[in-house]
Amino acid sequence: MIEIEQVSKSFGRVQALNNVSMTIGDGEIVGLLGLNGAGKTTLMRMIYGLIAPSSGHIRVDGVDATMEAEKVRQKLGVLPDGAGLYKRLTARENIAYFARLQGMSENDIRQSSDRLIEILRMENIADRYSDGFSLGERMKTALARAIIHHPQHVLLDEPTNGLDVITTRAVRALLRQLKSEGRSVLFSSHLMYEVENLCDRVLIIAGGQLVAGGRIEDVLQAAGCSSLEDAFVTLSQGESEHVF
Amino acid sequence: MFFKQLNAVWNKELRDALRDKRAMKVAFLPPIYMVVFFALGIGLAIHFQNNEEQDTQLHVAGQDAALTAWLTEKNIHLKPSPDDPYAAVEQGEVDYVLVLEREVATPGSKEPRSATLVYNASNQRVHGPVGQVRQLLYQYNSMEAGINILARGLSPKLINPIRVREANVASEQQMGGLILGGVPLLLLMCAMMGSVGFSADMTAGERERQSLEPLLINPVPSLTLMLGKWLAAVALTLAVVLLCLLLMSIALYFLPFDKMGLRVSVSAGAMLGIFVSLIPIAAIAASLQLLLGIFSRSFKDAQTYMSILIVLPMVPFFLVITNPGIYQPWHLWVPMLGHQTVLRELLLGQGVTPIAFVAFILSALPVTLLGLWLAAKQMRRAKVIYG
Numbered sequence: 001m002i003e004i005e006q007v008s009k010s011f012g013r014v015q016a017l018n019n020v021s022m023t024i025g026d027g028e029i030v031g032l033l034g035l036n037g038a039g040k041t042t043l044m045r046m047i048y049g050l051i052a053p054s055s056g057h058i059r060v061d062g063v064d065a066t067m068e069a070e071k072v073r074q075k076l077g078v079l080p081d082g083a084g085l086y087k088r089l090t091a092r093e094n095i096a097y098f099a100r101l102q103g104m105s106e107n108d109i110r111q112s113s114d115r116l117i118e119i120l121r122m123e124n125i126a127d128r129y130s131d132g133f134s135l136g137e138r139m140k141t142a143l144a145r146a147i148i149h150h151p152q153h154v155l156l157d158e159p160t161n162g163l164d165v166i167t168t169r170a171v172r173a174l175l176r177q178l179k180s181e182g183r184s185v186l187f188s189s190h191l192m193y194e195v196e197n198l199c200d201r202v203l204i205i206a207g208g209q210l211v212a213g214g215r216i217e218d219v220l221q222a223a224g225c226s227s228l229e230d231a232f233v234t235l236s237q238g239e240s241e242h243v244f
Numbered sequence: 245m246f247f248k249q250l251n252a253v254w255n256k257e258l259r260d261a262l263r264d265k266r267a268m269k270v271a272f273l274p275p276i277y278m279v280v281f282f283a284l285g286i287g288l289a290i291h292f293q294n295n296e297e298q299d300t301q302l303h304v305a306g307q308d309a310a311l312t313a314w315l316t317e318k319n320i321h322l323k324p325s326p327d328d329p330y331a332a333v334e335q336g337e338v339d340y341v342l343v344l345e346r347e348v349a350t351p352g353s354k355e356p357r358s359a360t361l362v363y364n365a366s367n368q369r370v371h372g373p374v375g376q377v378r379q380l381l382y383q384y385n386s387m388e389a390g391i392n393i394l395a396r397g398l399s400p401k402l403i404n405p406i407r408v409r410e411a412n413v414a415s416e417q418q419m420g421g422l423i424l425g426g427v428p429l430l431l432l433m434c435a436m437m438g439s440v441g442f443s444a445d446m447t448a449g450e451r452e453r454q455s456l457e458p459l460l461i462n463p464v465p466s467l468t469l470m471l472g473k474w475l476a477a478v479a480l481t482l483a484v485v486l487l488c489l490l491l492m493s494i495a496l497y498f499l500p501f502d503k504m505g506l507r508v509s510v511s512a513g514a515m516l517g518i519f520v521s522l523i524p525i526a527a528i529a530a531s532l533q534l535l536l537g538i539f540s541r542s543f544k545d546a547q548t549y550m551s552i553l554i555v556l557p558m559v560p561f562f563l564v565i566t567n568p569g570i571y572q573p574w575h576l577w578v579p580m581l582g583h584q585t586v587l588r589e590l591l592l593g594q595g596v597t598p599i600a601f602v603a604f605i606l607s608a609l610p611v612t613l614l615g616l617w618l619a620a621k622q623m624r625r626a627k628v629i630y631g
Contacts, residue, residue: 084454145458
């Protein structure tokens with residue numbers, strides 16, 4: 001379980017996040033929605049401990065993300081905003097490098113990467129240097145690299161960016177499988193149908209504040225809209241009205 | 245877990261580096277052309293020195309049979325002077341001319357004869373040979389005076405109250421050392437700059453290709469990451485140093501030092517000593533490179549910052565080359581300052597106190613560790629990751 005308690009973050013005079021609280025339970029897929037610059041990425045970065053909150057606490061399975069960042073990182077699989085690959089390593093080597101840093105055995109690495117390569121349909125690129133990869137191919141490699149070590153919690157920043165339809169479906173299937181294994185998934189996206197299709201709950205951030213959160217039906221009802229897109233636009237622009 | 249992660253990092257960095265054709269070229273080509281230019285330079289110096297020693301030419305105007313015969317005897321190659329010696333020297337047609345009396349002296353005459361050395365002092369080339377001719381003229385002068393005084397029944401010693409002699413105590417090997425003064429510098433530069441390209445890629449490169457953030461999300465202490473990168477950089481530097489030493493041995497073997505009367509022979513043991521004493525330098529270099537690299541936003545920035553490092557071995561080089569007697573035992577404890585002396589002694593086939601190696605290692609440790617610690621600390625700063 002990821003618990004976020006009254007977290008605020010400011011960069012100089014800019015208030016990026018203001019008093020945000022939420023929990024993401026095990027076996028749950030949660031979508032994080034927000035306009036560009038709403039604070040989604042900042043929130044993610046604080047969970048994996050590369051940025052410390054100005055105030056408030058973040059705990060992952062009861063472990064403080066600021067005080068014991070390393071311990072928290074063992075529980076996380078993260079696809080960050082800019083997920084650069086090592087271009088002189090093959091896709092498989094890129095994946096294996098992070099798996100080794102996570103402390104996996106060579107045998108586990110082989111099995112786990114073979115499985116992910118199959119699920120994400122990466123057979124044709126697995127043994128190619130990542131130098132010439134397309135956006136989608138880079139994304140798939142980075143995604144496989146992020147979850148190779150079977151993390152309990154998975155944080156994905158726009159994971160389906162640049163993926164073709166077939167791979168997008170594969171990613172969706174993968175996320176559902178993670179959920180069924182009792183893992184929690186938090187992902188940010190701009191694609192409403194993506195969120196509608198996949199998420200148990202959505203969280204909408206606007207202007208550094210959490211403006212809505214709950215099951216999709218609840219959010220629609222609260223915003224008085226018939227589609228998630230309308231609800232999202234309404235909630236993102238009318239920041240004063242909080243709906244839970 | 246620490247060793248497993250360390251192993252993973254340094255293996256990955258080494259593999260990544262070996263596949264980096266650009267950085268490989270930047271690392272392994274300079275030793276090749278540095279040694280080639282060094283060998284050419286020394287070879288030419290030897291060549292010129294040989295020619296100079298063989299014959300000093302002297303244009304002579306006028307006549308003085310006894311003097312010219314004596315000069316010829318002293319290996320001076322005499323040539324007739326141009327018609328107007330002064331104008332010829334002024335216009336640079338000839339470098340210098342010895343102008344003697346126009347008319348043949350009557351035999352037995354004891355009148356002083358004139359001998360004028362015409363040269364242009366602003367011409368750098370003439371100082372050596374003119375000095376040599378001048379020396380010979382004084383010698384001849386005192387010789388003839390001695391004969392004259394002897395004819396009058398006095399001892400020739402009377403006219404030479406002071407007998408001036410010169411003794412050059414530099415041994416052959418030490419003379420070689422003067423010429424080889426640049427070798428330690430060259431080796432230190434190899435050790436200092438060997439892994440610049442790789443270190444830049446491991447630090448600024450990670451930032452540039454946005455792989456630093458995902459890397460840091462792994463549960464690995466940043467010091468472990470830096471240590472792994474450092475090990476890879478040191479290994480690569482030592483490979484460059486080894487190539488440099490190998491090429492240098494070949495060059496020293498084939499250069500015709502014997503023509504200069506020098507004996508330069510560097511044993512395998514001395515080469516090993518040189519290699520061992522360069523290991524601490526490689527350690528310092530890799531650490532400082534990584535530190536400078538993590539501050540840089542891009543690969544190019546990193547290379548610019550790191551070029552500062554090439555100055556470090558030059559400071560002790562100029563210090564030692566301009567003050568040959570400056571060596572003090574505490575120099576051993578200053579990285580690169582002690583190396584300048586110790587490497588030179590090893591090249592000259594002299595024994596080196598084992599304390600030197602201990603001093604090199606112990607003095608490199610704090611610099612290396614401080615650099616790595618600072619670099620590791622920097623790496624986790626949000627400004628570095630997202631800047």
